[in-house]
Amino acid sequence: MTRVGIVVFPGSNCEYDAASAVSELGAEFEFVWHSTTTLAGLDALILPGGFAHGDYLRPGALARFSPVMDAVRSFAAAGGPVLGICNGFQVLTEAGLLPGALQKNRGLTFLCQPTTLVVASTKSVLTRGASVGQELVVPINHFSGSYTCDDATLATLHADDRIVLRYRDNPNGSRDDIAAVANEAGNVVGLMPHPERAMSTLLGSADGRVLLAGFIAVGARAHA
């Protein structure tokens, strides 16, 4: 069975939502405390949302130096699928595993609302199960979610098809409406919206399943 490691920092708070989603999609999960230095037996990794190390200094700034991050870096370098959700995305950018940075939202308001995402690329481990142009309703819940990067980085992201998801109606001022980006190989993805909170139509949307099921399927292939 696919085994997904969920990295837990002091201050993470979406690890149980992520675990519930992973279980529901038929995979096993294991919480990985941030002081862990090995990631044996795991097929995929999720860095969940929350406020790692209190978000002191900047979101992700201190988490980047947690002992587990060297192991995360090695796992990613070996091609393992890695997904950073919300604060996890901020951690991955601070760690240099993804380009750009997340700034305070335009308008300086904390945003907690459903957003409509448009799939921009299916090359990444998050969107293998989706199609380009597909619209997905997934909630956001963040204060620092405005994606920014310099012109050269943006050009590279375009040229290499690394913009994974865009907001249909940009809620936070993100450059080029970017909601998710991938690394060059497509195995590391970060997104600000919370697919693990879009698992049931009863609670507003089940569109997160499209993303997470695809991600877990990649882990299953890594496992095989």
Add this chain to the structure above:
Amino acid sequence: MIVEVTLREGIADPEGATIERALPALGFEGVTQVRAGKFFRLEVEAASPDEALERAQALAERLLSNPVIEDAVARLRPS
């Protein structure tokens, strides 16, 4: 040591912009630009002021700022 971290030129600064817009309403005229940032005060043990400055600048760039969007400048605190 003093370390100042500010958003790089060209990076949008919603906090600074909000403060700038609020000033005229409070009767403070003539402020044409506000950039918000962070301020750190460090005590550094070093053999010389230059060495302290070098170390403070290094840690400012590695931890206190995100070089993707911010500039960091360390300087000796004026006594």
